[in-house]
Amino acid sequence: MFILLGKPLSLLLSFLSIYLNNTTTLAQPDFLYHICENAANYTANSRYQRNLNTTLSTLPTTNNGFGFYNLTTGQGNDTVNSIALCRGDINPDICQSCLNDSTVKLRQLCPNQKEAVGYYDNCLLQYSNQNILRNTRVKSYVFMANSQNSTNIDRFNGDLGPLLRKLRGDASAGGPLQKFATDNTSGPDFSTIYGLVQCTPDLSETQCSDCLEDIINRIALYFNGRVGGRILVPMCNFRYETYRFYNQSDRVTPQPPPPPPPQSPPVLPSSPPVSPPGMHCFFFIGYKLN
Ligand SMILES: *[C@@H]1O[C@H](CO)[C@@H](O)[C@H](O)[C@H]1NC(C)=O
Ligand SMILES: *[C@@H]1O[C@H](CO)[C@@H](O)[C@H](O)[C@H]1NC(C)=O
Ligand SMILES: *[C@@H]1O[C@H](CO)[C@@H](O)[C@H](O)[C@H]1NC(C)=O
Ligand SMILES: *[C@@H]1O[C@H](CO)[C@@H](O)[C@H](O)[C@H]1NC(C)=O
Ligand SMILES: *[C@@H]1O[C@H](CO)[C@@H](O)[C@H](O)[C@H]1NC(C)=O
Ligand SMILES: *[C@@H]1O[C@H](CO)[C@@H](O)[C@H](O)[C@H]1NC(C)=O
Ligand SMILES: *[C@@H]1O[C@H](CO)[C@@H](O)[C@H](O)[C@H]1NC(C)=O
Numbered sequence: 001m002f003i004l005l006g007k008p009l010s011l012l013l014s015f016l017s018i019y020l021n022n023t024t025t026l027a028q029p030d031f032l033y034h035i036c037e038n039a040a041n042y043t044a045n046s047r048y049q050r051n052l053n054t055t056l057s058t059l060p061t062t063n064n065g066f067g068f069y070n071l072t073t074g075q076g077n078d079t080v081n082s083i084a085l086c087r088g089d090i091n092p093d094i095c096q097s098c099l100n101d102s103t104v105k106l107r108q109l110c111p112n113q114k115e116a117v118g119y120y121d122n123c124l125l126q127y128s129n130q131n132i133l134r135n136t137r138v139k140s141y142v143f144m145a146n147s148q149n150s151t152n153i154d155r156f157n158g159d160l161g162p163l164l165r166k167l168r169g170d171a172s173a174g175g176p177l178q179k180f181a182t183d184n185t186s187g188p189d190f191s192t193i194y195g196l197v198q199c200t201p202d203l204s205e206t207q208c209s210d211c212l213e214d215i216i217n218r219i220a221l222y223f224n225g226r227v228g229g230r231i232l233v234p235m236c237n238f239r240y241e242t243y244r245f246y247n248q249s250d251r252v253t254p255q256p257p258p259p260p261p262p263q264s265p266p267v268l269p270s271s272p273p274v275s276p277p278g279m280h281c282f283f284f285i286g287y288k289l290n
């Protein structure tokens with residue numbers, strides 16, 4: 001459970017909104033963040049709205065069997081594309097209720113935007129008038145960092161980098177139905193670092209790997225040394241903590257032989273990644289309560 005406190009990133013931040021509701025309501029799935037894209041709007045009772053309603057009510061029936069959902073309806077300017085992705089370790093009931101919640105809530109939060117993305121702990125929902133599948137252009141990053149720093153930052157990074165890059169290889173190679181991986185490694189001071197990465201399965205192996213590489217490289221830039229963190233974009237995400245936050249008895253995906261280790265220094269890049277122009281960043285320090 002996180003309480004979110006905003007901290008503007010002066011360089012990149014275009015706007016910042018903080019949502020405290022539901023992060024403290026245990027009865028509902030943990031809602032993390034949403035982004036309404038203001039580039040294109042629809043009006044009440046328009047064809048787009050009708051298509052959006054139809055799409056989101058049908059989307060939960062399109063499960064590919066591994067918690068990925070996609071549906072496109074309508075034509076021309078009124079085309080609505082939508083996807084949903086459940087975290088790879090949660091059971092189908094929890095997935096379904098996360099979808100039920102998000103399809104209602106995201107429309108309320110973004111009442112007239114044609115494009116929006118909502119992030120929960122257990123699922124994400126995105127809809128757009130633009131094509132979503134296999135589109136790797138990142139418009140907005142969401143960063144969430146644990147407030148605690150490692151007492152041994154160099155060793156922590158030295159253990160975290162290889163873990164996340166191993167998971168990147170595992171998830172990328174997961175095939176067309178699911179791209180998800182979790183594992184742990186020992187960290188400094190007898191700690192264990194637990195990692196989770198996931199891509200939407202429509203991405204190719206290379207697209208997934210590149211997407212994860214981009215966000216993993218941002219650890220150094222945005223929360224180097226934090227004992228926990230996540231970066232969320234619609235097509236890939238990671239999370240790491242020094243406690244086990246994922247379901248150990250996760251679905252078993254066939255693992256092909258691991259790819260060769262990266263030749264570049266496995267820890268973190270010496271030069272920070274360059275942010276695409278027009279990109280939005282949302283940065284939160286999360287104080288863990290439990
Ligand atoms: C869409 O609506 C939002 C507020 O509801 C507004 O801020 C934004 O400028 C609108 N975008 C366009 C392209 O009209
Ligand atoms: C779409 O659903 C919303 C929320 O249920 C409702 O207010 C709106 O009237 C619906 N619009 C259309 C065109 O069906
Ligand atoms: C689609 O939208 C664009 C830009 O808003 C407009 O120029 C075009 O005429 C629209 N096309 C249709 C078929 O409505
Ligand atoms: C973890 O997996 C077990 C077995 O599939 C399931 O019973 C349990 O509900 C899962 N927990 C979560 C949080 O999904
Ligand atoms: C999700 O919504 C559907 C349709 O409204 C309903 O049949 C189903 O029971 C709901 N599932 C959960 C887990 O809430
Ligand atoms: C962790 O490190 C950051 C950056 O050095 C610092 O701003 C923050 O106060 C530290 N957090 C704690 C709990 O000491
Ligand atoms: C760490 O991961 C291994 C598999 O790589 C697993 O067997 C082990 O139980 C995990 N340890 C903890 C403490 O979760």
Ligand SMILES: *[C@@H]1O[C@H](CO)[C@@H](O)[C@H](O)[C@H]1NC(C)=O
Nearest residue numbers: 062064068070071133201202
């Ligand atoms: C998206 O949905 C279409 C239509 O059901 C399906 O053919 C396609 O395989 C789905 N794509 C992915 C990546 O799951």
